[in-house]
Amino acid sequence: MTVMYAVIASGGKQEKVAQGQQVQVELLHVEDGTEVSLRPIMLVDGDAILATPDQLKGASVTGRVIGTAKGPKIDGFTYKRRTNHHRRYGHRQQYSVVEITSILKG
Numbered sequence: 001m002t003v004m005y006a007v008i009a010s011g012g013k014q015e016k017v018a019q020g021q022q023v024q025v026e027l028l029h030v031e032d033g034t035e036v037s038l039r040p041i042m043l044v045d046g047d048a049i050l051a052t053p054d055q056l057k058g059a060s061v062t063g064r065v066i067g068t069a070k071g072p073k074i075d076g077f078t079y080k081r082r083t084n085h086h087r088r089y090g091h092r093q094q095y096s097v098v099e100i101t102s103i104l105k106g
Contacts, residue, residue, distance in 0.1 A: 006061050006103050007042040014041060017061065017100045024069055024095040034065050036098060045105060058106020063098040070094055 005018040011026025017038075028036060038061045043050040050056055071093035079086035 004043075004045045004103055006040045006044070006059075008038040008061050009041050010038055017103075019100055019103055022066065022097055022099050023063075024097055026096070027068065027094045028065060028096040028098075030065055030096075032065055032067050035062060035101075036065060037062050038098070040103075043103070043105060050105065056106075058104075060102075060104050060106060061100065062102050062104075063100045066097045066099050068094055069097050 003018065005016060007014055007016050010028075013026070015023050015025065017023050025038075030036065040056055040059050040061050041051075043056065043059050050059060074091045074093075076089045076091070077086070078089075
């Protein structure tokens with residue numbers, strides 16, 4: 001049995017995905033249940049590897065947004081010496097959880 005997977009680009013990051021897999025991508029600002037199209041960078045189907053723009057012209061990766069998730073809390077602290085200046089801050093990244101529904105070679 002050949003395993004088909006793709007490498008997608010979303011939000012400036014790349015992720016290896018297969019059909020039926022759930023993946024966290026940067027927040028897409030769409031409602032839950034919405035179908036989204038993700039841009040494939042590389043597609044592997046058994047021994048066939050599609051990586052050039054001409055080969056990927058008809059390829060597509062689609063998924064369904066399941067919900068949102070939060071990443072780990074990042075705590076930061078900055079200060080400037082001898083000035084009594086210090087600042088504490090935190091950040092928690094939000095992600096969209098996407099279930100990959102289909103990978104097509106085109």
